[in-house]
Amino acid sequence: MACSRDHKRLIEQYLDEEITLAEARQLEDHVKVCPDCRQHLNELKKTVAIVQSASHFEAPEDMTEKVMNRLPKQTKSKKWNN
């Protein structure tokens, strides 16, 4: 990448959502004139979007039961009593 470390740092800050308004403007202006940084930023944005689109899996239904069956035995007196 031909661009300065500063611009790379701004891209990271932007993606970490830790960029100030002034810095965001600076980055915006820069990517308008720098195709390398523009591409880099777009690719990273796309990467993040794809990873965020990963499905969420649920635990197997019987997992709680399985774990409960493996807990050390408890004495009756300690059970819920309300």
Added chain:
Amino acid sequence: MDTVVKKIVREVKRGNQEAFAELMELYKDKVFHIAFRMLGNSHEAQDVAQEAFLRAYTNIHSYDESRKFSTWIFRIATNLAIDRLRKKKPDFHLEDKVGGTENLDHYSRFASGEELPEDQVVKLEMQAWIQQEIMQLPPKYRSAIILKYLEDLSLKEISEVLNLPVATVKTRIHRGREALRKRLRES
């Protein structure tokens, strides 16, 4: 929510096992999901998730109630997943193509028997691809990326789960993100 969790935790600390089942119901999906994304395999993910809850139960007295329960249980689960990855070192490597592919079975379960429309196929392929790429990341970047982008934790929370300074977490996310970007480019 937090006060409810606190109340349940106190019950568990008093020795009430049934309360622990409630606690599990609240967190089992997330714990399983983190383990699944770390290991790329639902069988192992189940093992790790169950083990994490068993350890949480046994060590419930060491849980500090001023912190989020989720942070604590995620930490136990992440550590167990990383231990497991370490133990199976030879078949797990950056270049290893096999590691993440078991989830293909997982996905194809939904697809059994019937013809899928094209866009469904594309979706499944994309999902399989994501997991495969996550599995290509070294575990230390993988855990940071999972917690950040799949569990949507803040950098501060991730630093607590992984027991690392925020600056280190950031570096790991940056490197993980960059590695994924490069692979996306090549594919």
